[in-house]
Amino acid sequence: MSDHHKGDGSGVETFDARSPSRRRFLKSMGASGLAAATAPAWAQIAQAGQSQAEPVEPRDDGAPAEGEQQIRLTVNGVEHTLNVTPNAVLLDVLRDRLELTGTKKGCDQGQCGACTLLVNDTAINSCLSLAVSHDGDEITTIEGLSNGDDLHPVQAAFWEHDAYQCGYCTSGQIMSAVAILNDDNIGSDDASVREAMSGNICRCGAYKNILAAVQDARGRMKGAS
């Protein structure tokens, strides 16, 4: 996945260190309390931007309890040793145990694609995956795409093309796009991209901009590699 981090940064000028991720912003809101809440919106954003995202520390659950299985997951390059019950779903473990809430739960039945992430560089629906089945696997979530504040070319293209409205499907859309742009078997024409992305449903109907973003990112990734 290292190629993804070689973006030259072109076209991402609007996104600098003061622009917080939504998650970082919300965390900061929780911590800074009323004073921040009464400040103007721009000041809140500036303040929030001063705090850095907390790095995800390696987690080690120790010895498993009865009925649990011990698994090792490498998530965005960080290895975790976790104890999970057999019915623990990969999506839920990432969100609830590792607090990586960028991956979204939509239908929870493999129908909407919001939970799409990469397992060993292949895009899959994490809602239909048992965590225990992924013992030893390398997982990349939306949180693992950017290099610090340098967005992945697909993230930058989504930003520039306004390829979302509510944003709930966006991380799944981006993860699918990253996978298909790295897959030589999938054609580069618009029809092939639409077909390859059909497993990611956008209820807001931002498909036109999503397609434009994916095609734009194709050029950026080619230029970067």
Place this chain on the structure above:
Amino acid sequence: MHNFDYARADSTRQAVSSHGPDKQAAYLAGGTTLLDLVKIDIMRPEQVVDINRLDLKRIETLNDGRTRIGALVTNTALARDERIASDYAVLSEALLSGATTQLRNKATTAGNVMQRVRCPYFRDGVSNCNKREPGSGCAAIEGHNRSVHAVLGTSEHCIATHPSDMCVAMAAIGATITVEGPEGQREIDFLDFHLLPGDTPEREHALKPGELITHVTLDAPLDNSRSHYLKLRDRASYQFALASSAVIVTLEGDTITDARVALGGVGTRPWRAHEAEAALKGQKATEATFQKAAGIAFKSATPYAHNAFKIPLGQQAIVRNLTTLTA
């Protein structure tokens, strides 16, 4: 999702012994059917045997010209394999017309064979459904039976279509399913694997309790044949077939010398249309020939309140496919 005991198998033999002949156990491959149905409480395994680490991920060309596919070859890997794409285009096309990129990345060859019906009355957990609760009746027969309900092979107890595209192509190609079970290994003809609902719609396939599919072996491709999968559906992608056809033909001049026809979206199992094939062999490749064969393929069809359109649609799926292939 309800909990279960979990065992990860390192060998086929270990998988079979972990599963045992107990019906409350389930093999887990890609999980796209099993975990979906466990989450909505339609399947309730007490024991899940994870077979994902088994050495069943290869596609091999055998000396006799057949192609042996490991149970765990994903739908993506099978569709993209160069030998499959060139020698069995119909199979590659069928696979790529099914589900979505990320589901095909998970779904396996054996799992696709084993997928359950998409009838909403089966999945809702409350309606009468003889597959889910044998003897309770079939809500689909008098209910909303437009999209995932069959006109061929139905019974008064069940009318759900088999949802697979891959299996329709395999039915046309011809194949053998190899299984390993408590009593050892055996082979099942692909066309005998999926059962008609008849009086026992809860019995969907020929596996005995505890048996595990290890391989699907495709018959050797017909010499100088051309093949195509045509899928007709309510939207352009990510939708089950209303009607589909898998057709393989060989031609000498404008005469059809051999033909294989199988249908999806219209039958309670992947539907091989032998009589339609007989009506094509030795005939000129004309629209009149195609129309006649298509009529024969549906002569035993039974329409229901909302799916009578599938009879002309299915016939069109045959005619258009043959027209494309012989042009």
